[in-house]
Amino acid sequence: MNFSSLEIFCAVATEQSVTRAARHLACVQSNVTMRVQQLEEELQVQLFSRSGKRMSLTPSGRTMLDYAQRLLFLAEEARLAMNPEQQPGRLSIGAMESTAAARLPALLSKYHSRWPLVELEISIGTSRSLVEDVEKGHLDCGFVADSSFLGTRDPRPKFAARGLRATRAYQEDLLLILPPNHPAVSKPAELRLKTLAAFSDGCAYRNVLEQWLGIASLEADGDWQVTELVSYHAILASVAAGSCFALCPRSILNLQRVPMDTCTQKIATIDTYLIAQSDYESNAYKELLQFLQASTYSRPGGIND
Structure with a gap:
């Protein structure tokens, strides 16, 4: 086991593909495949589940990834300690x-x-x-x-x-956030509100919501009104007040210390x-x-x- 093999293993684990890992490492695919196989033979475990071109970590692979990353961290830390500049x-x-x-x-x-x-x-x-x-x-x-x-x-x-x-x-799981007591919706036509809260144009999550609504942009469509806000606190407060709906990552809702009185449903993962x-x-x-x-x-x- 050497650091080069560990770096290749980590690259394949990250990219979930030998092709993408080889591109990232600027080396040939056959070398990446061979080094992964050699590492599996040396450890006598299967590190990846192979489904077509997709490479997913096995339970043993996940365990090995943690050790490999720690070893690479330690090696880099030692190298830099010897060369403070x-x-x-x-x-x-x-x-x-x-x-x-x-x-x-x-x-x-x-x-x-x-x-x-x-x-x-x-x-x-x-x-x-x-x-x-x-x-x-x-x-x-x-x-x-x-x-x-x-x-x-x-x-x-x-x-x-x-x-x-x-x-x-x-x-990120993106959730449609609706005011309290708003019924579940499966399509935009079922929304009872025509105003949504969002960040300014250029926000990727806003683009996802526009695609779900089936419009090119909020500015160019006359059926929807947009309230542009600068924080998720303001967006969620506006939805809870019943004045609009919004799109929000689940990770943001998980940060709330007090549960929001809103209805949510997942519409995308990006x-x-x-x-x-x-x-x-x-x-x-x-x-x-x-x-x-x-x-x-x-x-x-x-x-x-």
Whole structure:
């Protein structure tokens, strides 16, 4: 067992595909396949369940992933300890408000405990604005949502066309939030309200809601009214007051200390990606990716859940 094999194993586990892992590692697919097989033979366990081109971790694979990531963390920590001048310096991270509220605190707390000298800067924005800021170099990286309705399309080729590298980070269940006593709905025509609360144009979740409503955009459609708000607290309060409906990630509702008097129903599950320019490299960013991959597989809501 060597660190190169562990890195390949972690890449396949993250990408759930030998092809994507090989692309990410800039090596040939046959080498990735061979190294995974050699690791399985050495450990005498099956690490992946293979279904077509999809590679899913087995229970043994999940256990091994935790050890592999810890070993790689320790190796990188030792390398940097021997070369203090190479320690990570500064990292500017963009995130949607929901990601910053529900996902980043635990991730960045662990990151800071291991790399306290890294200066982290956090900016909040919509997915559209964050993509543009990363593209222009105003941010080192950013957490953005895939607004492909019901996860029917993989947006990574779209990011790649813009010179961006995307790593799957989290899955979010998106819930339709309705006022108290509003009956369940299966289609937009059953909504009793014509006003919805949302973030400004450019929000990926707003795009998902527009797709569910069957309209190109809220501004161009005269049947729906939109109240643009700047926080989920304001959005949820407006829905609870009975004046509108909204779309909200389940992870945000899980943060509420007092249950909201609202009705909810799931209408979509979409992915959140960590994006950076394709040629961007830094120790600080590399460490963030490793921490993200470790936390993704160890917490509900990760990409395998």
